Ligand SMILES: NC(=O)c1ccc[n+]([C@@H]2O[C@H](COP(=O)([O-])OP(=O)(O)OC[C@H]3O[C@@H](n4cnc5c(N)ncnc54)[C@H](O)[C@@H]3O)[C@@H](O)[C@H]2O)c1
């Protein structure tokens with residue numbers, strides 16, 4: 596991968612490599628765009644096969660956060676971190692504290708939170724070294740674990756997508772195939788079960804599957820079989836790039852609505868599912884509940900205020916379907932337009948000079 600060429604193509608600002616021998620920390624912080632404000636995005640810990648794969652993931656996820664934060668109406672830019680390692684084996688206190696010091700070194704350009712493989716406890720360790728972290732323990736006045744709030748956002752967004760596809764937003768009696776039943780998807784299943792939906796689940800971790808089977812009477816299928824299920828809705832809630840050349844021909848669901856980031860392997864896959872008439876709720880819009888919730892901490896966390904905003908994901912998904920139909924474009928393009936237009940508008944208004952902090956000539 597030619598890193599600078601890639602960064603230039605998608606206009607990334609910064610890529611930071613963090614190494615700490617004592618703790619084994621190998622982290623990559625990607626900052627995509629800070630037009631709207633500091634880059635906020637979670638930290639993913641994953642056992643990447645190669646360094647290149649890790650860099651690519653950090654970059655793709657950071658860009659996704661720029662669009663997610665912009666479309667959510669937040670005054671935040673986009674960034675993301677990946678830590679290379681097995682979250683079940685390789686974590687230690689020093690690792691997250693060392694990482695916290697690297698974040699502190701960025702002086703507020705990047706603010707972190709949870710993502711796949713990291714927890715509130717990890718964020719608390721980062722918080723020992725820096726204030727530029729959200730989703731820490733509620734005892735600190737923080738919003739805590741973002742996953743249940745993300746799940747609520749996905750649930751209301753799924754209802755809006757169901758309304759588009761089936762004419763009603765009721766999920767009672769609908770069959771939902773859920774890929775990955777981790778932190779977000781477990782709570783999502785809880786909402787769906789309560790409304791009377793039937794659940795089919797798959798996960799590489801058998802304990803996660805068992806939990807959903809026992810709690811919600813979900814039916815287990817293998818990870819390869821999840822795409823081809825006779826389901827009304829496919830909910831990708833694991834990792835990215837799962838809507839691709841191999842999986843699209845298997846899909847029977849009329850709706851795709853799930854929490855995973857970067858669901859489309861490529862934009863052509865978004866075009867393809869649009870042509871097939873599948874109602875796709877763009878990933879970074881439907882899964883923005885978590886970031887909306889943690890971002891509220893920047894104003895002094897208020898749960899009711901945050902949840903009201905998260906409930907607005909329903910209207911946003913409806914609006915995206917409206918734009919998609921009006922302009923004859925796939926929903927992922929409609930979402931990108933919303934985000935890009937906001938970044939352009941706010942960026943332009945910011946071009947009016949305003950003196951902040953020290954006067955420009957005060958250092959003389
Ligand atoms: N946690 C949040 O608040 C939040 C917010 C926005 C987006 N997301 C995104 O939602 C997704 C899930 O996040 P999470 O926090 O629930 O993570 P998680 O690690 O708790 O859950 C992911 C689950 O997917 C499973 N999995 C991994 N590969 C799989 C595969 N090939 N097939 C089936 N299952 C597989 C894992 O075993 C795990 O149970 C991620 O893409 C994440 O980036 C999370």
Ligand SMILES: CC(C)C[C@H](N)C(=O)O
Nearest residue numbers: 637708709710741885886
């Ligand atoms: C809670 C957020 C800051 C990060 C979350 N993992 C996301 O992708 O949106």
